[in-house]
Amino acid sequence: MISTLENKQIKIKVDTQGAQLQELILKSDQKNYLWHGDSKYWGRRAPVLFPIVGRLKDDKYLYNGQEYKMTQHGFARDNEFELVNQDKNYLTYVLEENEDILEKYPFKFRLEIKYTIKENSLVTTYKVSNTDQKEIYFSIGAHPAFYWPLEENEEKEDYYLEFEKKEKTAKYLLENGLLNNKKELILDNQKLLDLTPDIFKDDALVFKDLKSEKVTLKSRKSERERL
Secondary structure (H helix, E strand, C coil), X not given: CEEEEECCCEEEEEECECCEEEEEEECCXXXXXXXXXXXXXXXXXXXXXXXXXXXXXXXXXXXXXXXXXXXXXXXXXXXXXXXXXXXXCEEEEEEECCXXXXXXXXXXXXXXXXXXXXXXXXXXXXXXXXXXCCCCCCCCEECCCXXXXXXXXXXXXXXXXXXXXEXXXXXXXXXXXXEEEEEEEEEEEEEEEECCCCCXXXXXXXXXXXXXXXXXXXXXXXXXXXX
């Protein structure tokens, strides 16, 4: 089920399947900033990554001597959430364990995702509650895909990431979706990281020691930006 939120400046759509954002439209230009999910390239739009971010070796892990299987980025993105609360400014979705999930992840939990619109902004919050009688283990991540470039007269090279603070950091390299303990310097006391078509040729950019708490996607040919 897809639900819509809008005000005078912004409009969003969210699907209960995966609690996944479907559209992010600014009314000032009527552009959808979110990727449209063309399965020829990548069929998702903004999946929620839970209870793992990334991939397990051979898609399996051991807990208390028992083997469990879990595919890349976990199961939340492939499960139906319940829309538990809604008003004119927000939508709140919940996922809890079920029989199928417990076969992959032997922990009881409550995952709550809230989408809130305010003026021309969307704020997404994640809350994970331990409803089990034991310690649970998890990670959580967002994976929104934005159009790049957004305008017809732009090239991918016109875009860059602007970090909140100057960073001196390396990117950790991935091999078959797994960290391989290799790294290379990518920012040397800089705030700007230029984007090119091949910057993601070795998969995602993984950082471990950033000082910045936010990063903004910007274009040198446009005033639009995405935080």
